[in-house]
Amino acid sequence: xxxxxxxxxxxxxxxxxxxxxxxxxxxxxxxxxxxxxxxxxxxxxxxxxxxxxxxxxxxxxxxxxxxxxxxxxxxxxxxxxxxxxxxxxxxxxxxxxxxxxxxxxxxxxxxxxxxxxxxxxxxxxxxxxxxxxxxxxxxxxxxxxxxxxxxxxxxxxxxxxxxxxxxxxxxxxxxxxxxxxxxxxxxxxxxxxxxxxxxxxxxxxxxxxxxxxxxxxxxxxxxxxxxxxxxxxxxxxxxxxxxxxxxxxxxxxxxxxxxxxxxxxxxxxxxxxxxxxxxxxxxxxxxxxxxxxxxxxxxxxxxxxxxxxxxxxxxxxxxxxxxxxxxxxxxxxxxxxxxxxxxxxxxxxxxxxxxxxxxxxxxxxxxxxxxxxxxxxxxxxxxxxxxxxxxxxxxxxxxxxxxxxxxxxxxxxxxxxxxxxxxxxxxxxxxxxxxxxxxxxxxxxxxxxxxxxxxxxxxxxxxxxxxxxxxxxxxxxxxxxxxxxxxxxxxxxxxxxxxxxxxxxxxxxxxxxxxxxxxxxxxxxxxxxxxxxxxxxxxxxxxxxxxxxxxxxxxxxxxxxxxxxxxxxxxxxxxxxxxxxxxxxxxxxxxxxxxx
RNA sequence: GCCCCCGUAGCUUAAUGGACAGAGCAUCUGACUUCGGAUCAGACGGUUGCGUGUUCGAAUCACGCCGGGGGCGCCA
Numbered sequence: 001x002x003x004x005x006x007x008x009x010x011x012x013x014x015x016x017x018x019x020x021x022x023x024x025x026x027x028x029x030x031x032x033x034x035x036x037x038x039x040x041x042x043x044x045x046x047x048x049x050x051x052x053x054x055x056x057x058x059x060x061x062x063x064x065x066x067x068x069x070x071x072x073x074x075x076x077x078x079x080x081x082x083x084x085x086x087x088x089x090x091x092x093x094x095x096x097x098x099x100x101x102x103x104x105x106x107x108x109x110x111x112x113x114x115x116x117x118x119x120x121x122x123x124x125x126x127x128x129x130x131x132x133x134x135x136x137x138x139x140x141x142x143x144x145x146x147x148x149x150x151x152x153x154x155x156x157x158x159x160x161x162x163x164x165x166x167x168x169x170x171x172x173x174x175x176x177x178x179x180x181x182x183x184x185x186x187x188x189x190x191x192x193x194x195x196x197x198x199x200x201x202x203x204x205x206x207x208x209x210x211x212x213x214x215x216x217x218x219x220x221x222x223x224x225x226x227x228x229x230x231x232x233x234x235x236x237x238x239x240x241x242x243x244x245x246x247x248x249x250x251x252x253x254x255x256x257x258x259x260x261x262x263x264x265x266x267x268x269x270x271x272x273x274x275x276x277x278x279x280x281x282x283x284x285x286x287x288x289x290x291x292x293x294x295x296x297x298x299x300x301x302x303x304x305x306x307x308x309x310x311x312x313x314x315x316x317x318x319x320x321x322x323x324x325x326x327x328x329x330x331x332x333x334x335x336x337x338x339x340x341x342x343x344x345x346x347x348x349x350x351x352x353x354x355x356x357x358x359x360x361x362x363x364x365x366x367x368x369x370x371x372x373x374x375x376x377x378x379x380x381x382x383x384x385x386x387x388x389x390x391x392x393x394x395x396x397x398x399x400x401x402x403x404x405x406x407x408x409x410x411x412x413x414x415x416x417x418x419x420x421x422x423x424x425x426x427x428x429x430x431x432x433x434x435x436x437x438x439x440x441x442x443x444x445x446x447x448x449x450x451x452x453x454x455x456x457x458x459x460x461x462x463x464x465x466x467x468x469x470x471x472x473x474x475x476x477x478x479x480x481x482x483x484x485x486x487x488x489x490x491x492x493x494x495x496x497x498x499x500x501x502x503x504x505x506x507x508x509x510x511x512x513x514x515x516x517x518x519x520x521x522x523x524x525x526x527x528x529x530x531x532x533x534x535x536x537x538x539x540x541x542x543x544x545x546x547x548x549x550x551x552x553x554x555x556x557x558x559x560x561x562x563x564x565x566x567x568x569x570x571x572x573x574x575x576x577x578x579x580x581x582x583x584x585x586x587x588x589x590x591x592x593x594x595x596x
Numbered sequence: 597g598c599c600c601c602c603g604u605a606g607c608u609u610a611a612u613g614g615a616c617a618g619a620g621c622a623u624c625u626g627a628c629u630u631c632g633g634a635u636c637a638g639a640c641g642g643u644u645g646c647g648u649g650u651u652c653g654a655a656u657c658a659c660g661c662c663g664g665g666g667g668c669g670c671c672a
Contacts, residue, residue: 034615044614050652062652098615143672183672305670319598323669335672364600365667391601391665398665429634445634457609460601462665469608469621473634476609476620483634491631529612541610544619555627555636574631596634 005090006030006041009077009103016076022069023051032518033102039111039514040091040104045069049099063099070096107514112504114521115569118576119499126523126583128170136174136346137163137388139358140264140271143180144256145189147211148263149408150465151393151401154454157589158390159358160269161455161536164587169531174350177271178342181253182278185214187235190248192217195230207259208410210252211403218404239332263411267447268589273349277338280345284337288327296376297326305329310372324369339370340377347381354384356534361389361460388534390459396466409465418446421471426596433595444591448478451590456540476544478590481581484547484554485592488578491559492571499575500568507566512553513573519546520580527587536588543584550577 010028017024025048033042049065074094081089091103118125139159142148163173192213193200202209221227237245264270288306291297296313299306305328310321326336346355357367367387375382394400401408422442426433433441450470454463473479509517522542530538559570585592 029612031612042615046614046652053652060652064652066652100615180672185672300669307669309669319668322599325669328670330670332670334670361601362666363672366672389601394665425634430632453608458602461609462602464608472621474621479634480620483632487632487635494631533612537610541619548619551635552637554631558631560631595632 005103005105008081008090012077012080013073016073017048020072022048023055025051032522033104038104039107039518040102042100042102044100045073046099066099067096070099070101073101107509108504111509111514111517111573112502114517115572115576116502118520118579119502119572122579123583123586125579126527127168128524128528130172131170133171133353134174134351135166135171135354135356136176136350136352137166137356137358138176138178138275138346139163140269141178141180141359142256142260143183143185144253145186145210146214146256147403147408148207148260148411149401149403150411150414151408153267153411153414153450154390154393154463155358155360156264156267156269157451157454158388158459158536160267161539161587161589162356162358162388162534164589165527165530165534165536165539168527168587171531174273174352175271176273176275176346178275179257179277181256181276182238182249182281184231184235186249186253187231187238188217188221189214190238190245190252191231191234192220193252194234194248196220202255202259205259205412206255207263208412210256210259211408211410215404215406235332266415268591275342275345280338280341281333283341283345284333285327285331287341288337291326291377296373301329301331303329308369308373308376310369310376313376314372321369321372322365324366324373335366336370340373343370343374343385344379347379352381352384354386355381356386356388358388358390361391363387364389388459391462393454393463393465396464398464414450414470415446417467418450418471419443422446422449422473425473430596437595441593441596444593445473445479445482445596448482448585448590449473451588452478452481452540455536455588456544458537459535478585479596481543481547481585482591482593482596484550485578485581485585486594486596487554488550488574488581489594491574492578494560495571499571503569503572505566505569507563507569510553510557512549512556513570516546516549516553516573516577519549520576523580523584539584539588543581543588546577546581546584550581553577 013028014024016022028043030041030043033040045066046062048069049060049062052065053060053062074096077091077094081091092106093104095102095104121127137159139162140152140156142152160175163175167173189210196216197213221231234245238249288297291308292299292306297306297308305325308324308326310324311319314321324336325334326340328334343355346352359367364387367385371382371385371387374385392400395407395409399407419442422445423438426438426442426445430438449472453469456476457463505513519542526538526542530536553573557570559567559574561567562570582592
């Protein structure tokens with residue numbers, strides 16, 4: 001937001017370096033001044049001093065020298081831009097402390113600029129202009145005929161939020177899902193259905209029913225291993241596209257898909273393109289033949305599978321990519337059989353600049369194998385495939401959720417429990433709300449409370465699910481942020497006249513106001529950082545900090561009861577805060593209720 | 597055996613190689629007849645697993661340990 005000022009100062013600093021024979025830095029890193037109360041940006045000269053020392057070969061005290069340079073630059077800047085009070089100066093004052101240069105802005109001018117900008121751009125505030133980049137994000141990837149539990153939830157929430165972040169940062173995003181609609185698990189399910197549940201239909205809770213039948217199938221088969229021959233026979237019928245089997249598969253697959261759609265709708269997630277494993281199986285098998293022909297893959301059939309010896313091809317002495325199996329010895333397909341043609345299809349269909357896979361960290365080696373194989377095959381875009389890895393959601397005691405062991409927390413149950421808890425709290429806090437509003441608010445709060453903790457930690461850190469903390473709405477959590485939004489709204493609702501037009505503050509700003517304005521101005525930077533690092537964490541932290549700053553302001557600074565000129569500016573500030581909170585929550589995929 | 601990830605306050609966790617390691621929970625103390633107390637202020641709590649290096653400067657980078665998790669030719 002303050003690029004022109006920053007650039008003007010940078011230019012002056014570079015001039016100073018040239019004039020004083022100091023090596024010109026390639027760039028200066030600016031950060032907001034960490035100790036607030038006043039408003040500005042800061043950079044340090046340690047690198048500069050260190051470079052200078054290296055060049056001269058002399059021993060110097062870098063800290064001392066950095067401070068010296070800082071002081072000289074302050075003097076130089078004052079000479080360049082004139083007295084601090086003149087309007088020409090890009091900053092109000094500057095000082096050098098411990099090797100840092102601090103630039104303080106004119107509070108009135110800049111606070112007006114921030115608030116005006118938010119209220120002009122509204123729901124687009126903080127968003128970057130289009131970069132022209134086209135990126136596909138593949139996430140969720142559920143298996144049909146299985147349960148959907150909170151382990152899967154992290155993937156959906158992370159993937160969706162990463163999409164929102166990339167869009168806000170100016171990329172064109174294609175949201176892709178990749179459905180595991182074939183494989184042994186499906187055949188097991190069909191076998192169990194035919195044998196014990198023929199003709200049955202799922203109830204309302206389709207996903208649960210599908211999952212229960214899968215667990216049952218698994219139980220039958222592990223208790224009676226001799227039944228495996230029946231399953232294998234069914235698999236063979238599927239492989240030959242026996243019409244009866246295919247019809248049943250299509251019908252039951254749709255049951256799962258309907259259930260997934262319900263879940264996605266509840267979570268506020270949609271997809272632009274849904275791929276199915278079944279649609280890339282045939283082209284995958286053709287591709288395997290092609291790879292054998294080209295000498296990239298080795299066919300060890302019938303004694304072994306078809307493999308790609310990646311390390312050998314690359315001439316690596318130490319094992320790194322190892323060996324990837326791309327087709328079973330009996331000719332049936334594996335994940336790898338299908339992931340290679342899928343990657344090609346994606347790039348050909350959409351002319352992507354980048355392809356991101358949101359998949360748990362355990363598949364890290366596998367995905368590196370896929371990407372490397374694509375590179376060996378000669379696809380120049382192979383290097384633009386990226387595995388966005390995240391850790392699992394485990395149960396206390398480091399127990400992995402498993403559909404076959406029944407150690408799962410179903411998404412439906414979590415949402416229901418959380419909403420129920422939220423209803424009780426809303427009833428207690430705000431009994432005057434109409435019943436319908438109460439329900440929808442409770443849902444917003446519950447959804448936020450579930451999503452926030454999954455986004456607010458490093459992707460690569462394990463999450464332990466326990467009911468108590470999942471249903472805890474206190475502290476650094478979404479409801480705190482939503483509450484700040486509600487409070488801002490509450491002030492604006494009571495406003496008697498329309499918001500005044502663009503306005504500079506006429507009073508001397510309170511520290512809480514400066515802190516709040518400062519945070520509002522940082523949204524765009526945080527979005528960009530989250531987009532570059534693919535880490536929603538930066539935005540969850542930002543939204544919380546912003547909410548905290550607003551609650552602090554709320555405590556310190558009366559709005560409606562303030563004198564007219566103070567009130568008019570503060571009302572605009574409240575409106576700007578509400579908008580910024582709302583934009584942040586939107587990107588995170590967390591609802592921003594008007595009341596709660 | 598080889599490779600990857602994690603280790604920060606009692607618990608959950610943050611910190612583009614840079615200023616005093618910042619929050620929340622829990623515990624304790626306080627907040628005006630006030631725009632919504634799902635709030636705010638304060639206290640307590642840290643040899644950033646251990647060690648050695650690199651650097652003017654290390655929670656952050658390198659190497660070695662310790663502890664936990666994960667992955668390694670026909671599972672997905």
